[in-house]
Amino acid sequence: MSLLTGVYGLFVREMLKWFRQKIHIIFAFIVPIVWLILFGKSFNISYLLEAPVGVPEPIREAVQQAIQLMILRIFGTLDYFNFFAVGMLNAFALFTSMWSGMSLVFDRRLGYLERMLAAPIPRASIYMAKVLASVAKGLLQFTVMLILVFILGLSLKPGINPLDILAVYLVMLALMLALSAVFTATAVKITSHDAVISISNLVNLPLIFTSNAIFPVEQMPAWLKSIAAVNPLTHSISLSRYLLLGIGKPSAMTLHSSYLLIFTVGCVALGSYLASKYL
Amino acid sequence: MREEAVDVDALSVVYRNSVRAVDDVSLVIKRGELFALVGPNGAGKTTLMKVLTTLLKPTSGRAYVCGLDVVREAGQVRRRIGYVPQNLSADDELTGMENMLLQCRLYGVSGREAVKRSRQLLEVVGLLDAANRVVASYSGGMRRRLEIAMGLVNTPEVLFMDEPTLGLDVQSRLVIWDYIKTLRKQEDITIIFTTHYMEEADKLSQRLGIIDRGRIVALGSPEELKRRIGGDIIALEAEGDVEGLLRRLSFVDSVSLVNGGYRVKVVDGEENLPKILNTLNENGVKVRKVTLIKPSLDQVFVEFTGREYKEEEPPDYLMQTFIRSSRRR
Numbered sequence: 279m280s281l282l283t284g285v286y287g288l289f290v291r292e293m294l295k296w297f298r299q300k301i302h303i304i305f306a307f308i309v310p311i312v313w314l315i316l317f318g319k320s321f322n323i324s325y326l327l328e329a330p331v332g333v334p335e336p337i338r339e340a341v342q343q344a345i346q347l348m349i350l351r352i353f354g355t356l357d358y359f360n361f362f363a364v365g366m367l368n369a370f371a372l373f374t375s376m377w378s379g380m381s382l383v384f385d386r387r388l389g390y391l392e393r394m395l396a397a398p399i400p401r402a403s404i405y406m407a408k409v410l411a412s413v414a415k416g417l418l419q420f421t422v423m424l425i426l427v428f429i430l431g432l433s434l435k436p437g438i439n440p441l442d443i444l445a446v447y448l449v450m451l452a453l454m455l456a457l458s459a460v461f462t463a464t465a466v467k468i469t470s471h472d473a474v475i476s477i478s479n480l481v482n483l484p485l486i487f488t489s490n491a492i493f494p495v496e497q498m499p500a501w502l503k504s505i506a507a508v509n510p511l512t513h514s515i516s517l518s519r520y521l522l523l524g525i526g527k528p529s530a531m532t533l534h535s536s537y538l539l540i541f542t543v544g545c546v547a548l549g550s551y552l553a554s555k556y557l
Numbered sequence: 558m559r560e561e562a563v564d565v566d567a568l569s570v571v572y573r574n575s576v577r578a579v580d581d582v583s584l585v586i587k588r589g590e591l592f593a594l595v596g597p598n599g600a601g602k603t604t605l606m607k608v609l610t611t612l613l614k615p616t617s618g619r620a621y622v623c624g625l626d627v628v629r630e631a632g633q634v635r636r637r638i639g640y641v642p643q644n645l646s647a648d649d650e651l652t653g654m655e656n657m658l659l660q661c662r663l664y665g666v667s668g669r670e671a672v673k674r675s676r677q678l679l680e681v682v683g684l685l686d687a688a689n690r691v692v693a694s695y696s697g698g699m700r701r702r703l704e705i706a707m708g709l710v711n712t713p714e715v716l717f718m719d720e721p722t723l724g725l726d727v728q729s730r731l732v733i734w735d736y737i738k739t740l741r742k743q744e745d746i747t748i749i750f751t752t753h754y755m756e757e758a759d760k761l762s763q764r765l766g767i768i769d770r771g772r773i774v775a776l777g778s779p780e781e782l783k784r785r786i787g788g789d790i791i792a793l794e795a796e797g798d799v800e801g802l803l804r805r806l807s808f809v810d811s812v813s814l815v816n817g818g819y820r821v822k823v824v825d826g827e828e829n830l831p832k833i834l835n836t837l838n839e840n841g842v843k844v845r846k847v848t849l850i851k852p853s854l855d856q857v858f859v860e861f862t863g864r865e866y867k868e869e870e871p872p873d874y875l876m877q878t879f880i881r882s883s884r885r886r
């Protein structure tokens with residue numbers, strides 16, 4: 279039997295269960311809306327930094343111009359919502375992937391894991407099916423969010439073409455694969471759902487704050503910068519901002535994509551190894 | 558090459574908390590047998606079965622299923638066996654049919670063949686009408702039947718069933734017995750099941766092993782084992798020199814003490830019970846209680862362990878299995 283025996287069936291199982299639990303679906307799509315609309319639209323940096331009215335007109339114009347240049351330098355776009363929304367698309371890849379271990383915990387509890395372990399399929403298949411299902415859910419959620427941010431006024435870079443969108447999907451695929459691989463692997467040995475929840479909660483916000491999801495890396499202190507440099511989110515966010523908004527130097531993208539690729543391959547390989555050894 | 562269905566040699570399993578769940582067990586089960594492993598809760602039935610189904614590595618000793626080493630050739634063993642676990646483990650958010658199709662896929666059967674086989678097996682266990690309902694809506698008996706059907710998708714050479722009637726009412730248990738018997742008749746299959754109901758092992762199996770505290774204490778056909786008691790048993794509660802008085806009687810085989818009562822083994826109990834009572838009476842022994850017991854597997858258990866057989870589940874039984882299943886293997 280091949281390495282992938284059973285993956286398809288188990289993947290379909292995960293998806294069936296997900297679609298059947300209406301509550302999962304609602305959460306998967308309502309929570310991003312809350313973040314995007316309530317958080318994304320409540321912070322309007324262009325308004326906050328408008329030159330005050332009392333300033334004499336010619337100077338005011340100049341100041342206003344200077345401020346706009348400054349915002350553009352920091353965020354790469356005049357509307358912070360653009361910057362934030364793309365960050366959030368990536369953040370939600372994390373928020374969704376970090377629960378990927380839970381279904382393994384429950385399968386262990388409810389005895390289904392034993393059933394899978396008794397079947398003549400590779401241990402890694404059980405693991406990969408969970409990872410792929412988590413990625414599929416993430417990509418569906420991503421699609422809905424992409425449409426939503428567009429409706430909310432995301433201004434795509436001029437002359438964007440379908441290949442850019444395809445490339446963003448590949449970036450998200452890589453990111454979700456890597457993160458789901460890591461979080462599913464935590465549940466290979468950890469058998470209590472409390473522990474898995476704690477781990478997820480412990481790492482999720484730090485991962486967001488040490489990336490450029492909400493604030494640009496350039497203005498961080500050096501020690502934070504070096505953490506951001508190894509955080510896969512930084513790289514996927516830079517790539518997706520480049521592809522969707524045209525922010526960032528084209529020359530930097532090779533580094534970002536190489537890092538993301540290597541990180542993803544590493545995580546999936548390590549996770550599969552742990553699963554085949556310890557599941 | 559027709560190796561034995563199961564060949565276990567000096568097998569022990571010690572859990573991390575140093576519980577010796579299986580203790581130096583050796584056992585051969587031939588092809589085509591309907592074999593029962595019977596014993597009280599915590600005797601080690603599930604543990605032994607997990608070793609045979611490759612889910613647990615033994616601490617020492619060897620086990621072969623269909624001539625294959627369960628540790629070194631685990632993958633091959635898995636392909637040839639079916640396993641119906643003690644805990645209900647079909648996915649209850651999926652329908653019966655979906656569970657069957659998925660189970661087929663796990664054993665490399667897909668497409669039309671999977672649908673055909675699933676329908677066939679669901680029909681055998683009488684679940685075709687409920688095939689498209691989610692398992693959460695099934696009764697306990699239906700769920701057990703589904704579990705059995707799921708254990709058969711790969712037409713296994715050896716089918717392992719861990720307490721297939723656990724938690725069922727009498728009616729549903731009889732239905733499961735019927736399926737097991739039919740299965741046994743139709744297919745060239747070895748069936749090994751565990752139970753803590755002595756009566757079930759007696760009625761259903763061709764051969765059985767009684768397991769207690771990790772050890773096989775008796776092995777044979779139900780008739781053989783009952784014959785080994787060598788007569789009927791008269792249980793007595795009385796004060797005085799019961800042992801001394803009764804040992805003198807020619808038809809009394811042995812007298813022993815179990816749980817503060819006397820166990821008197823006699824030939825032809827109906828005939829000799831009055832004589833025993835007379836003897837005791839004449840010698841001034843006051844008999845408080847007397848029971849005539851025909852040979853049964855319960856008595857075989859007492860015979861080999863010196864303890865009464867209690868088959869009722871401890872009250873925290875479900876809780877224990879819950880904790881156990883969530884614990885690391």
Ligand SMILES: Nc1ncnc2c1ncn2[C@@H]1O[C@H](COP(=O)(O)OP(=O)(O)O)[C@@H](O)[C@H]1O
Binds near residue numbers: 572573577601605885
């Ligand atoms: N995972 C485990 N860790 C530690 N002890 C266990 C574990 N599983 C079972 N045991 C212990 O091993 C013994 C045998 O258990 P088990 O094989 O489940 O018996 P049975 O199936 O006959 O009821 C019991 O004392 C039980 O408490």
Ligand SMILES: [Mg+2]
Binds near residue numbers: 602604643719720
């Ligand atoms: Mg058991």
